[in-house]
Amino acid sequence: MTSTLPSRFPTGAMATPEAAPLPASHRIRERLREAGVSFLANDNISAYLCEGELDQLEIEVAGKVRDLLRSLVIDIENDHNTEETAERVARMYLHEVFKGRYHDQPKIASFPNVKKLDEIYTVGPISVRSACSHHLVPILGNCWIGIKPGDRVIGLSKFSRVADWVFSRPHIQEEAVMILADEIERLCEPQGLAILVKAQHYCMKWRGVKEPQTSMVNSVVRGDFRLDPSLKQEFFELVKQQEAVLST
Numbered sequence: 001m002t003s004t005l006p007s008r009f010p011t012g013a014m015a016t017p018e019a020a021p022l023p024a025s026h027r028i029r030e031r032l033r034e035a036g037v038s039f040l041a042n043d044n045i046s047a048y049l050c051e052g053e054l055d056q057l058e059i060e061v062a063g064k065v066r067d068l069l070r071s072l073v074i075d076i077e078n079d080h081n082t083e084e085t086a087e088r089v090a091r092m093y094l095h096e097v098f099k100g101r102y103h104d105q106p107k108i109a110s111f112p113n114v115k116k117l118d119e120i121y122t123v124g125p126i127s128v129r130s131a132c133s134h135h136l137v138p139i140l141g142n143c144w145i146g147i148k149p150g151d152r153v154i155g156l157s158k159f160s161r162v163a164d165w166v167f168s169r170p171h172i173q174e175e176a177v178m179i180l181a182d183e184i185e186r187l188c189e190p191q192g193l194a195i196l197v198k199a200q201h202y203c204m205k206w207r208g209v210k211e212p213q214t215s216m217v218n219s220v221v222r223g224d225f226r227l228d229p230s231l232k233q234e235f236f237e238l239v240k241q242q243e244a245v246l247s248t
């Protein structure tokens, strides 16, 4: 990945061979603290990673997962099924299910709204996959995005890309929707934005109360969708129609 380190970070202070004993996560945490940047579970920290540190993190995380398996009294030395689980889990966290923390936002170009389009449209369902911050078990669902275009527009497929990047972090659903809304506003500055997410939480299905059918639905409405109730209503109607298409 391309690191976009802020200029205030002195690259000369990067790890030297003498500093090697410090784990990569330690150096990165120190750097984030020095910059006064938060590194909560659903924050993206890619701008604060140096070249090669993601590989170092992968090795470090695999070691910790190996320790976890040992503490769970699993015989990883003799169990052919879990022999390489630690490496798989480390790769999965850093490059797949939590890639939205460690990798840059996918490149998304926006274009001037030359035709001055101002009719609303919705995109969905977009599959979203996350994990709850509390138990690190899956949250799987669908998302619908409604846009009333502003001065700039982005391609339809780009909504899927940005949603995937935002949701690929440990989250709680309420915050995931807000963060996605912030990113979309940054990308295309719409006059109005509405997002609806319906998701199933495996911390309710697989453990705890073990409710297999329960889902959580939440939404955020901004700009004209917030100011104009009829526009908000139109968004929910369009989502209903898109859901109806699914069941035909």
Ligand SMILES: [Zn+2]
Residues within 6 Å of the ligand: 132, 133, 134, 135, 136, 137, 203
């Ligand atoms: Zn949970």
